[in-house]
Amino acid sequence: MNAKNASPKISIEKLVKEFDGKTVLKDISLSVDAGQSLCIIGTSGCGKSVTLKCLLGLITPSGGSIKVDGLEMVGQTRSQREATLKKFGMTFQFGALFDSLPIWQNIMFRPLQQGDVTRQAAREEALHIATQLGLRADVIDQFPAELSGGMQKRVALGRAIADKPEILLFDEPTSGLDPITGGVIDNLILDAVKRLGATALTISHDMASVRRIADVVAMIHEGRIIWCGPASKMHESGIPEVDQFVHGHPEGPLTNKKTVTQQKAQA
């Protein structure tokens, strides 16, 4: 790898976020190298989506630092963030497609708004992307409300990759999908990372999917990263919370508050 990769693509340090006195993120520190695929796991409501939104500046952090390509993002104004925003492509947990626009304009939203393409070219490109995503050609003229959940997820993915961003953020891209469609989406993500050389941050509850797409896995628990390491070492973390999550056991430290406090007392 070249010298540029020496510093991480994204580096988050001591990120804190409070909502009306409730501290959701206490101390999140993460760094992702260029071309790496990182998966964030953690129980529902632990603050995974909030972390991604802080990274994009959609939520203002209460403290800490977020650097993208070495550039500090926290405290920047919207205009200062503009250039960095262009490096990102994001899919939201619930799709967030624009209801009032047909699918092809959804997929090509940014290029169209920036005036980078003609409408004709945009339509052709959208068709190309839709076919890659396994969508029928006639879908591109429909509206989001007419599509099934899985189709909407694919369109959202298409919108995220249409402008060939350097950094891809996926918030639960495979949740609520059948295993086959989930596998297709995983391949698309892998493909985007490989083909575009992109850096990816994926939130997922789906351990099969995590094993397929992650180079590195980070687990958030009670507002902190309790484990971060190579995906292959996920089973040997030695941390009971990670073990429970990875194996999906109903009983364990994540579901038993007492054990968690005991763990803390020991530590």
Added chain:
Amino acid sequence: MLNFIANIGKASLNFLASIGRLTLFAAAAIRWTIFPPYYGKQLLRQMLDIGFYSLPVVGLTTLFSGMVLALQSYTGFARFSAEDTVATVVVLSVTRELGPVLAGLMVAGRIGASMAAEIGTMRVTDQIDALDTLSTRPMQYLVAPRLLAGTLCLPILVLIGDIIGVLGGYLVGVYQLGFNPGVYLSRTMEFLEISDVTLGLIKAAVFGFLIALMGCYHGYNSGRGAEGVGHATTNAVVSSSILILISNYLVTALFFG
């Protein structure tokens, strides 16, 4: 007792804070209306929605108001033999007062609610965040066109409403009260001044701005979930209706004399 005073204090602080937030929101929205890029397609869509599709509602409202006004003023003025002022009373009331206020209130119900619901839904489904990440300012893409469309369209709507309202008065005057058509028309024009019409149109522009502002503001700051959107919609309609009535007095007082 102390508690009571503390509560009053808290409530007034909250009130001032929300006025502050609203002012900042309005300032940002106006700023992004002035600076490029301009979203012409969004503007056209909004103008069509506010201007064109509100025509039936506004037309019906002003038509019947003009008609009832002619009847009522006839009843009143006949008591001191001043029936022939009916035409003048109708045209002045409609252009200065009833046209703008009735059209404003009808549009507040129609457009204020739909703006708050649409933008609120976009908020709770992360579409506004998605806009932001796709390098498009939500203020500029969503709010600016609506504010501009509201401010431009309401005067046009009201002008049409004025004409329909006067027509309503004419129909009742001529066909029910037996006025001579020519006399009624000349009475209508005789005491009408340009300033009466412009006052109404200025009011309309203010109302249009307020309706769009409240619809966008409440939608933009909508709480989470369907309940949040419901609240946003109600708040938008109630607050814009109240603001219409308050600003109606203020504008009238400003131009009084």
